[in-house]
Amino acid sequence: MNVFINDIPIIIKKTSEKVYKHRYDLILAAEDEFTSKDLVGDVLVRDVTPGFLDRLLRLMEVKKLKKLTSLTLMARKKKALILHLKDQFRIAKAAGGLVVKDGMVLMIYRLGKWDLPKGKLKKEEDPAQGALREVEEECSIKVSLAEELPSTWHSYAYNGNKMLKKTNWYVMQCLDDSMMKPQAEEYIEEARWMQPQEALKALEESYASIALVVRHYLSEMAGAPAEAK
DSSP states (O other): OEEEETTEEEEEEETTSOOOGGGOSEEEETTSOOOGGGOOEEEEEESOOHHHHHHHHHHHHHOOOTTEEEEEEEESSHHHHHHHHHHTSEEEEEEEEEEEETTEEEEEEETTEEEOOEEEOOTTOOHHHHHHHHHHHHHOOEEEEEEEEEEEEEEEEETTEEEEEEEEEEEEEEEEOTTOOOOGGGTEEEEEEEOHHHHHHHGGGSOHHHHHHHHHHHHHHHHSOGGGO
């Protein structure tokens, strides 16, 4: 589960999973005393309980934690902790696509950030079909569905509610972009084909969840046999 709270990656692991201490800037136990100023860089917390998670979420509501890069939570009951996390939010469902053509990826510029086309699913809508619909509507292109990408969960506030949106992501092949146009009604200013290096550069002005999806795809492509690319 790829969770982003305030655009900060939250990684939940079982206590039995192996971790490498040198990868973390700070290692805490859940019972340790700490303040928001201590949470800098990549932080690992051991023996996390639902009570600690509640405390952490309250802290993240009032503090931006701009110096926190990622937060890894280790729990004896991973599934129970994930369920407890979801219970703190209203759940929304969305889907989107990473569209490719001739080795390039399609990025959109919306609300000051480089993004991928995506949108809210209709009631009972199949995620894959919803993803196709949203991509074609937002960019005025025709696409076909390819493989599934890692889904993401990110938090936001809406009408006073704490929301956690699950987005299902798919690779899509572009069939026709002759009429490509950004959907202004969805505040999209630009739709641009980018070479991999340009896309990676654009991620500096993007969201952590979008960066995860794009980097996952590009790393998979980089490791694929030449004939499969």
